[in-house]
Amino acid sequence: MQSGSTASALDVDSDHAGSGTLDNYDPNRRSKDLTTRRDSQTGPDRPFKPAQLARIDEALTLASRETGLLFSVYVGDLGSASRATAEAMFGKLAARHPAPVLLAVSPAQRRLEIVTGGESARRIPNRVASLAALAMRGSFSSGDLTGGIVTGLRQLADAAGVA
């Protein structure tokens, strides 16, 4: 794992899921700009330990790089209408990238949503997404959030194929 590199974390206001700092996302920002953010992304108030975050970052970046789709992982509250909230967040991603895939996990509600659309829906059929969701559910049931997320990302990326 490259030192200092980590996924861009966008803090999302829990009342308005999706209204976070997605506007600051610059796909061409150099990796060194992210080193200062790493310290803010792990710690007792963050859900993932550094090793777990590194695994998620690696899976996310690898999946996006190989498939050309924009994979994104959200862990947090999804409200009572989790599917609608996840689709709204997907809409924010779709404004920035032609083919995003959103994995939304709400440990509080114990729900996970995989949202695809457009190009990503053509390359990842719903039955494949269901299989990935099943695998993720198995991991989450035993308390392994990181493993479930990484498994889901890998399955979806494998199904989507190389760009």
Add this chain to the structure above:
Amino acid sequence: MSIVETTLIFVGIPAAVFLLVAALVFGGAAARTPRYRPGGAWQFEPVWYLPHPEHSQPASSASPDGAHQALPGAAGRALPGQAAEVALASGGASGEW
């Protein structure tokens, strides 16, 4: 050997080893970040992760950040400002655990 020596050797040493192993097993960093258990409360702020920016550009489309400064990597790609269709959420899956 006296009784004290016997006790120390045959009881104390195994007890010391036992306590050392127990400390290594239970005293680790796992105690600091509580492990997630299904059904437990989730007290963290929401986080939303995107992939590392350098290689996440799609192979075929224009850069979506037309409003920002000129992007060095986009020189050889499709014209910026090309109307790209916005994907609508149309598929995926849900799950509960």
